[in-house]
Amino acid sequence: MPSKEKDILNIDIIKEMLNQKKARMKLNLAACASCSLCAESCFLFISKNQDPKYMPSYKVIHSLGKLYKKKGKVDKAALNEMRDLVWKNCVLCERCYCAFGIDIPSMIAFTRSILRSQGISGVYPHTLGAPEDASDENQIKSS
Ligand code: SF4
Ligand code: SF4
Numbered sequence: 001m002p003s004k005e006k007d008i009l010n011i012d013i014i015k016e017m018l019n020q021k022k023a024r025m026k027l028n029l030a031a032c033a034s035c036s037l038c039a040e041s042c043f044l045f046i047s048k049n050q051d052p053k054y055m056p057s058y059k060v061i062h063s064l065g066k067l068y069k070k071k072g073k074v075d076k077a078a079l080n081e082m083r084d085l086v087w088k089n090c091v092l093c094e095r096c097y098c099a100f101g102i103d104i105p106s107m108i109a110f111t112r113s114i115l116r117s118q119g120i121s122g123v124y125p126h127t128l129g130a131p132e133d134a135s136d137e138n139q140i141k142s143s
Pocket of ligand 1: 039
């Protein structure tokens with residue numbers, strides 16, 4: 001497939017998916033924007049020397065939050081940037097605890113489904129102990 005064709009996104013589908021959960025997700029994102037209480041319950045955040053990119057709130061704000069902010073009008077490069085956050089930086093282990101009842105894994109899973117709708121899928125789990133630049137072939141392809 002020519003690369004130009006591969007880069008074409010269906011923004012209407014992204015918008016439709018975002019709208020399906022808009023009220024709840026926007027409330028959740030607003031709460032997470034000023035909070036990072038669950039950060040230390042994420043083993044990846046701890047194992048990565050507290051790199052903010054592994055913080056649960058960072059992961060949703062810079063993926064799903066960005067999609068809502070831009071009302072789904074994003075390009076392929078932006079979706080590719082989100083891919084690492086929602087696949088490589090999260091294994092959906094559900095260990096992150098939110099005292100306010102916000103379900104970070106479901107937000108990450110929702111973001112993954114939006115990316116998949118545009119033909120983008122990531123690799124996971126984050127291969128603990130593997131080099132940061134391990135090639136995709138060395139990791140498990142997600143479905
Ligand atoms: S999920 Fe809960 S604890 Fe974690 S950042 Fe969001 S509001 Fe804070
Ligand atoms: S579900 Fe994701 S964000 Fe939550 S603890 Fe597991 S790896 Fe961290």
